Structures are given as structure tokens and as C-alpha cells.
Amino acid sequence: MSQDGAVAERDANTPALSVLIRVRGALPSLRPAEQRVARAVLSDPAAVSESSITRLARQCQTSETTVLRFCRAIDLAGYPELRIALARAAQWEETDKRAGAPLNGTINQGDSLSDLVAKITHADSRAIDETGAAVDLRTLAAAVDSVASARRIDIYGVGASALVAHDLHQKLHRIGLTSFSWADPHLALTSAALLTNKDVAIGISHTGSTVDVIDALRVARENGATTVAVTNFVKAPIAAQAELVLTTAARETTFRSGAMSSRIAQLALVDCLFAAVAQRSYAAAISDLETTYAAIQSRHGSRPS
Numbered sequence: 001m002s003q004d005g006a007v008a009e010r011d012a013n014t015p016a017l018s019v020l021i022r023v024r025g026a027l028p029s030l031r032p033a034e035q036r037v038a039r040a041v042l043s044d045p046a047a048v049s050e051s052s053i054t055r056l057a058r059q060c061q062t063s064e065t066t067v068l069r070f071c072r073a074i075d076l077a078g079y080p081e082l083r084i085a086l087a088r089a090a091q092w093e094e095t096d097k098r099a100g101a102p103l104n105g106t107i108n109q110g111d112s113l114s115d116l117v118a119k120i121t122h123a124d125s126r127a128i129d130e131t132g133a134a135v136d137l138r139t140l141a142a143a144v145d146s147v148a149s150a151r152r153i154d155i156y157g158v159g160a161s162a163l164v165a166h167d168l169h170q171k172l173h174r175i176g177l178t179s180f181s182w183a184d185p186h187l188a189l190t191s192a193a194l195l196t197n198k199d200v201a202i203g204i205s206h207t208g209s210t211v212d213v214i215d216a217l218r219v220a221r222e223n224g225a226t227t228v229a230v231t232n233f234v235k236a237p238i239a240a241q242a243e244l245v246l247t248t249a250a251r252e253t254t255f256r257s258g259a260m261s262s263r264i265a266q267l268a269l270v271d272c273l274f275a276a277v278a279q280r281s282y283a284a285a286i287s288d289l290e291t292t293y294a295a296i297q298s299r300h301g302s303r304p305s
Contacts, residue, residue, distance in 0.1 A: 140272065147200050156201070156217065164267055226244070232262060
């Protein structure tokens with residue numbers, strides 16, 4: 001099947017819930033009045049699907065024009081399309097709820113340990129599922145093309161995103177690609193300054209507003225490198241410095257702080273990138289993985305008989 005055919009097939013099977021993914025992804029870039037509409041949509045999609053535009057505007061203390069602007073901001077033609085999409089999303093969430101899923105990821109002080117485990121694992125699994133459903137396959141394919149043919153790959157991340165950057169680096173390195181991960185902002189900038197149009201720079205930031213990552217990506221782009229951003233918000237500041245934007249779809253939880261479901265979603269997305277790159281040179285990648293695995297076996301001691 002062609003790339004376009006695969007994309008069309010995947011899009012046809014994308015869950016109706018994707019409208020809520022788009023709303024969450026656009027939220028930080030919306031105007032304050034539009035954010036009130038977005039929060040109303042996210043808090044009760046079923047109710048909004050049954051509401052008139054006038055009623056929703058009054059509920060959000062704004063105008064019908066603002067509601068229409070919100071619709072366009074999430075790539076919908078108008079309010080009728082929003083109501084239809086939300087009705088489908090509400091059905092999807094109701095099915096999820098009937099299956100015993102937690103109502104939300106909010107961890108309360110009185111939650112039992114069982115409740116806490118259920119909420120965390122549900123948030124993580126939904127982050128992976130929704131990231132897979134929402135990822136733009138054409139953008140991912142372009143990123144794979146660039147990484148597979150790059151002279152070298154620089155990967156930037158700070159905090160929890162630095163863990164993801166290092167994970168991607170070691171995977172690429174194990175299949176023979178020259179890659180580096182940089183968490184120190186000064187080292188990131190000096191490395192980015194030496195990149196060329198033969199190289200790729202990948203910036204990882206859940207919020208897309210981490211200045212150290214944005215600055216490194218900007219310098220890399222100024223020097224001709226192909227730039228890729230991995231973020232949860234498609235219109236985040238980091239997108240201005242990236243030719244290719246790959247988005248995750250992680251939801252907030254009480255103690256997320258950029259390090260829980262967001263990290264899981266980032267790891268899933270960069271695993272897709274890595275696996276697709278490795279697939280381009282399948283036999284060689286398998287051989288390299290086996291060689292590097294064998295090299296460290298002596299550090300694990302003898303295997304039990």
C-alpha cells in the first residue's frame with residue numbers, strides 16, 4: 001500500500017475522540033475567551049453537543065463569533081461540525097466509562113491505592129492510544145526520511161524530556177547512526193552551532209515552551225539543519241523553529257509536572273520514529289542490535305543453565 005493510501009486508511013479509522021485531542025492540543029495557543037469555550041467542551045462534550053451556539057456563548061461569557069473562531073482554531077468549518085464531532089467523542093468516552101475506566105486522571109487525597117493505580121495506568125494507556133491516533137503520518141514519514149539519511153542527529157531535551165532524548169539517542173546509536181543528546185543548554189547551543197544541512201536536530205518539550213530547547217533548535221535551523229519538534233501542542237512556540245512537528249496527546253494528571261503520561265507519550269512517539277528508521281535498513285539494524293547486545297552480555301555474568 002502507498003504512503004498516501006496508508007494515511008487515508010488510518011484517518012478513516014481514527015477515533016471520534018480526536019476532536020478532544022485537537023482541543024487539548026490547541027488550548028495554550030487560544031485567546032482567553034476561546035480557552036473558556038475549550039474548557040467547557042473538554043469538561044462536558046456531551047452537553048455541548050446538545051447545546052446551541054447561543055447557549056454555549058452565554059455559558060462561557062463570550063460571543064457567538066468567539067465560538068466560531070474557536071471552531072476554526074481546531075480546524076472545523078463551524079459550530080454544526082463541532083456538535084457532530086463532540087457527539088461522537090461523547091459516545092466514545094461513554095463506552096470507555098462503561099468499561100470501567102476512571103472518570104478522569106485527577107488524584108484526590110482520599111483515593112485508595114487501587115484508585116491511584118487505576119487512574120495512572122489509564123492516563124498512560126490513553127496517552128499512548130491517543131498519540132497513535134492523532135500523529136500525522138506524513139510528518140512522521142518526513143522525519144524518518146530526514147533521520148535515516150542524516151550525517152548526524154542532535155537531540156535536545158530538558159528535565160523529563162532529557163530522559164526521552166537520551167533514550168532516542170541510545171537507540172539510534174545502537175543501529176549505527178551518529179547521534180547525540182544534550183540536556184545542558186550551553187552544550188546544546190555549541191553543538192547546534194556546528195550542524196549543517198546534512199544534519200537533523202530534534203527538540204523535545206511537552207509544553208513546547210522550554211526556552212533552552214527552543215534556542216538550540218533555532219540555532220540548528222539557522223545553520224541549515226532539518227529541525228523536528230516533539231511536543232504536546234501543535235501551535236506551541238517550539239513549532240516556529242521546527243520544519244516538522246510531531247505531537248503527542250497526553251492528558252494532565254494531578255502530579256504530572258511534565259513527567260508522567262507526557263513522558264510515556266513522548267517515548268511511544270520516538271519509538272515509532274526509531275522503529276521506522278531501523279526498518280529502512282532492516283537487516284543491518286538487526287545485525288547492529290545483536291552485535292551491541294552481545295557486547296554487553298559479559299557485564300551481566302553467566303547465564304543460568
